[in-house]
Structure formats: structure tokens, C-alpha cells
Ligand SMILES: Cc1ncc(C[n+]2csc(CCOP(=O)(O)OP(=O)(O)O)c2C)c(N)n1
């Protein structure tokens with residue numbers, strides 16, 4: 210407890226450390242909580258998020274699992290149904306495909322299909338995204354896929370604050386919640402506002418206000434979008450950057466309000482464009498906000514290819530700041 | 545502590561009646577399916593009654609059950625009221641899952657019945673988690689997890705037995721080996737057809753038992769439950785059985801012969817049990833008629849209950865997609 214307090218008063222930390230503190234706090238707060246997954250214990254976590262927790266909490270609460278995604282995720286679902294509050298870590302979303310059956314057919318269906326008799330208060334954390342030259346099989350962005358599934362909540366912390374506090378809200382939620390932590394963000398550093406001790410998992414947040422165009426984004430595309438807004442500001446274009454934070458259920462109200470005000474919109478999403486969360490957002494905007502728009506909606510997504518290894522190729526495959534800047538320029542006529 | 549099953553007048557008649565309840569319930573379901581009162585997929589349990597019944601005999605209220613899509617027998621033997629099962633299949637909101645699951649998805653929180661699962665092998669990981677929670681929150685409770693021999697082909701089967709053994713979890717794995725997975729004969733699906741040996745490979749105590757004999761299943765299940773409650777980790781019970789009816793209502797049964805079915809019917813636990821009870825003077829003809837009449841009346845009431853049930857309002861369609869709280 211003492212250490213937690215000491216750490217909490219150190220306001221500057223990495224996204225990784227924020228994730229770690231969040232897990233640690235959850236384990237201290239609730240004896241029903243445990244962390245379970247591949248290499249979360251002895252190894253300290255594939256991305257070193259759970260380093261040190263095994264020594265502190267022991268192997269019952271920091272459970273190393275064999276390579277059996279379907280079963281340890283399913284076990285998390287069963288444990289949640291029977292009274293625990295597990296945090297299951299899937300090393301990266303690329304391996305979540307082996308657990309997709311359990312997530313989609315059990316976690317997402319059972320509360321509804323049992324007529325509300327059983328809840329699945331489970332949190333699944335997984336690393337997502339590209340940008341570290343890990344090649345195609347380790348660079349997927351699957352959060353948009355999971356956001357397709359009714360019965361789940363899907364979170365994408367793009368800030369240190371959200372990395373630090375979303376977990377607590379997710380554990381307090383009676384539904385299965387999946388948290389996608391972007392691999393590139395783990396090393397990001399930032400200051401925590403000492404007055405903030407919790408966040409909601411319902412609303413999108415405006416991270417930068419602007420009147421000329423709304424950039425709707427999340428995850429590692431958030432810092433890229435904020436950087437684009439800086440460049441644009443120097444040119445006299447005031448971009449508003451909206452961090453989606455929650456990909457399911459989408460916070461229509463905040464998105465609609467922003468777009469209705471700026472009348473222009475770019476969606477930036479590291480997923481592939483076809484059938485993506487960006488497609489969903491664009492569709493909702495055109496269904497509901499068509500007459501508020503002064504320009505077509507633009508989307509900046511990953512190229513529709515398996516993400517390549519070579520640095521220049523990978524960079525070209527992902528959404529980047531200059532593309533966002535160009536898109537904004539083309540939509541907003543210079544004043 | 546559970547003891548060796550001793551068959552006296554009362555327990556013999558109890559077993560017989562329970563099996564008859566399942567058998568007659570299934571016959572009524574088939575009839576109502578023809579009449580299009582029940583729709584969707586319907587998988588009947590005829591021939592396998594001794595398995596569910598024998599295992600449930602060894603369980604207590606504090607224990608949990610994970611079932612398959614062929615779950616009528618599991619549910620009835622666990623004590624779910626027939627009326628709510630029938631209402632469920634009618635799609636009525638008085639059904640045990642509010643009419644949202646149908647035949648394959650019976651749920652009952654009060655009886656720790658964690659659902660019929662329609663994904664082959666899909667329930668095994670759930671059982672692992674339920675047992676993890678029980679070990680911490682309800683020490684001594686056992687989770688009985690049913691699955692067909694077809695599940696042995698799935699990765700989740702192997703992963704789950706391994707985890708249960710590795711983590712010493714109180715899981716009773718119950719393999720209902722009826723020799724076919726839809727039309728797939730066991731010997732065409734598995735290199736090792738002795739399923740319990742697969743459990744042995746994970747060091748899990750295991751036993752193969754005559755699944756056509758409720759007394760043998762009960763005895764084995766009691767041994768298993770004793771071992772599990774004794775803190776020895778999971779136990780794997782392979783019940784060798786046979787389904788008398790088609791896999792579902794859409795099955796021409798091209799994969800097996802009438803002779804084979806008839807041969808297995810000679811081992812039908814119901815007439816055998818009845819004959820034995822009669823020969824040992826534990827069941828008079830009059831008592832038999834009494835039991836049959838009771839069962840028919842119960843089924844009649846279940847059907848009437850289902851007929852009179854209400855449809856859930858369409859406005860409730862999205863209710864429980866997300867829940868507001870965890871039910872106590
Ligand atoms: C993962 C999965 N694959 C395929 C099916 C389609 N299916 C339904 S039942 C079944 C056969 C299962 O056989 P078994 O496990 O032996 O159970 P039984 O029906 O014999 O009780 C199949 C292939 C399914 N429901 N789930």
C-alpha cells in the first residue's frame with residue numbers, strides 16, 4: 210500500500226507503468242481479482258507490464274498459463290460467472306483469434322442467452338497494433354473486429370491517464386470488457402493529473418479543441434493526430450482531436466456534437482479500412498449528421514496488406530501524421 | 545461423504561422413475577417438434593439417460609454443472625423443472641432461459657446449471673474457470689462438465705484437462721462416448737479411440753464405465769466426486785453409451801445400421817431396470833402404472849405450462865446484451 214501511494218505521487222510515468230499500477234491496485238483492492246495469461250508471472254509480462262507482481266502477489270493471483278488461449282480465456286469467463294473478477298491477459302491480439310470462440314460464443318452471448326441469469330464480469334487485456342517491425346503475424350489491429358460484437362465493451366486507452374484508470378472502471382463493470390493496449394504506446398511517457406483518480410468507460414474525450422475540423426481517432430493514432438493538429442495550427446487550421454476511447458459502445462453523442470460544430474471530419478484508424486470501426490463511424494455520421502457536414506468524411510487507415518517487416522514499408526502501411534495533415538488541408542479551405 | 549450406492553426399493557424406483565422422466569420427456573419433445581411447437585435444433589438423449597442420472601446422483605446442490613446442446617437429460621436429472629424446460633423450447637419467457645436459448649441452451653442459476661453449450665468443446669474451459677472460482681469461494685464444490693466424445697478432437701478438450709490437472713481443480717469431466725459425432729464414427733476421428741487414455745496422458749485419474757447402467761455410473765461418479773472432494777484434483781469419467789435416436793431432427797442416419805441400433809437397444813437401461821425391479825419384487829405392476837401415470841401427468845402439466853406461457857415483449861430484445869449488475 211505504501212509503495213502504491215508513493216508511486217501514485219510520482220506523476221510522470223510510462224503507459225506501461227500506468228498499466229502495471231492499475232493491475233496492482235486492482236489486486237490490492239479486491240481479493241477476487243487475479244491476473245492470468247502467458248508469461249505474466251515469472252517472465253514479467255511480454256511487454257513487462259506485470260513485472261514484479263508475481264513476487265508481490267504469488268502464483269495464485271498472478272497465474273502463468275500454458276499456451277492455451279481458448280482455455281485460459283474460457284476459464285476467465287467461467288471464473289467470472291462463478292464469482293471471481295479475473296483479468297485475463299492475451300499476450301497480443303494476434304493470438305486472441307485462438308480464443309475468439311470463447312469470447313464471442315460464451316462471454317458475449319451467455320448473459321443475454323441465459324435471460325440475464327449469468328453475468329460475465331471479466332476483463333481481457335491485450336496488446337494491439339503495429340509499428341515495431343514485428344511483421345504481419347504480430348502487427349494486427351483487431352479492436353475493430355471485437356467492437357463488432359454485441360455483449361462486449363471494447364476500450365482503447367490512448368493516454369497515460371486511461372492506461373492508469375480504465376482497468377478499475379472495467380473491473381467494476383458487470384460485463385466482459387476488452388482493453389486494447391497499443392504496443393507502441395507502452396514506452397510513451399506523460400504526467401498524471403494528481404486530482405484524477407478514475408475515468409469513465411462510456412465517453413469519448415476531446416483531447417484538443419478546434420473549430421475547423423474534427424479528427425476522430427484512438428490508440429496510437431491519437432498522438433499522431435495530435436501532432437497533425439499542431440502542424441495544422443501553425444497554418445491557421447484549428448483541428449479538434451476526439452479520442453474515441455471506447456470503441457463499443459460508441460459514444461455517438463460526443464462524436465456527433467463535435468462534427469456538427471466543425472462540419473468536417475477525418476477518422477484515423479490503424480485497422481484496415483474495409484469493414485472497420487472507421488467505416489462504422491463514417492456510416493453513423495452519414496446516417497445521422499449528413500446535413501451538418503460541409504465536406505465528405507475522410508478516412509485514414511492502414512493499407513490493406515499484411516503489415517510488412519521492413520521499416521520504410523511498415524511506416525508506409527500505417528496512418529501517419531503527414532497524411533492526416535494533408536487530408537485536413539484538403540477539407541478545410543485556408544482562411 | 546458419499547457411500548457406495550446400495551440399491552433398495554426406494555433408490556431403485558427413484559432411478560427408474562428419473563430415467564423414465566427423461567425418456568418420456570424426449571418422446572414428447574419429438575412429438576411437439578413434428579407438430580412444429582418446438583423449432584430449431586433438437587438433440588434427444590434417448591439411450592444415454594443413465595449417464596446424466598448416474599452422475600447427478602453423486603452431486604450436491606453446491607456443485608456446478610456444465611452441459612452440452614444435448615442437455616435435456618442433464619437438466620432434468622439436475623432437477624430443473626420440466627415445465628420451464630418445455631416453456632423454453634416453446635420460446636416462452638417463462639422458460640429457463642427466457643425463451644432465448646431453446647433446446648440447446650438451458651440455464652438455471654439457482655441450480656448452478658451453467659448452460660447447455662452448442663459449441664463442441666465450448667463448455668470445458670468454462671468448467672475450468674468455475675472450478676477456479678469454487679476452489680477460492682466455495683471450497684469442496686465440484687464442477688461436472690459433460691461433453692461428447694467428439695469434443696476429444698478439439699484443442700479445448702486437451703487444454704482443459706491439462707489445466708485442471710496442472711492447477712488441481714475440482715472438475716469432474718464426463719465424456720459421453722456414444723461412438724458418433726453426428727455421423728463421424730469414433731474410429732474415423734481419433735487415432736487413439738480409448739478416450740480415457742487421453743486423460744491418463746495428462747495424469748488425470750480416469751475410469752471408463754458402462755454408460756448404459758445407472759448404478760455403475762453412479763458408483764463411478766461417487767468414486768470420482770470423493771476423489772475430487774478429497775483434494776486430488778480432477779477426475780475423468782468416460783461413459784460408454786449410445787444414442788438411440790438420430791443426432792438431431794435432421795439426420796438420415798446413413799452412417800450406422802439398424803442392426804447396430806437394435807443391438808444397443810438390448811442394453812437399454814430402462815427395460816433392464818424395470819425387469820430387475822420386478823424380478824426382485826421391488827416394483828409391483830400397480831406401482832409401475834403409478835410411476836408412469838405420475839410422469840405422464842408431469843409432462844402434461846409441462847406442456848400446458850408452455851402453451852400458456854407468454855412471449856417476451858419485443859421491446860426486451862436488447863435487454864441483457866449488457867447487464868447493469870452482476871446477479872447475486
Ligand atoms: C465447434 C463445433 N464444430 C461443429 C459443430 C457441429 N456439431 C454439432 S454436434 C456435433 C457432433 C458432436 O458429437 P459429440 O461431441 O460426440 O456429441 P454427441 O452429439 O454425440 O452427444 C457437431 C459436429 C459444433 N456444434 N461445434
Ligand SMILES: [Mg+2]
Nearest residue numbers: 692693724725
Ligand atoms: Mg458422440
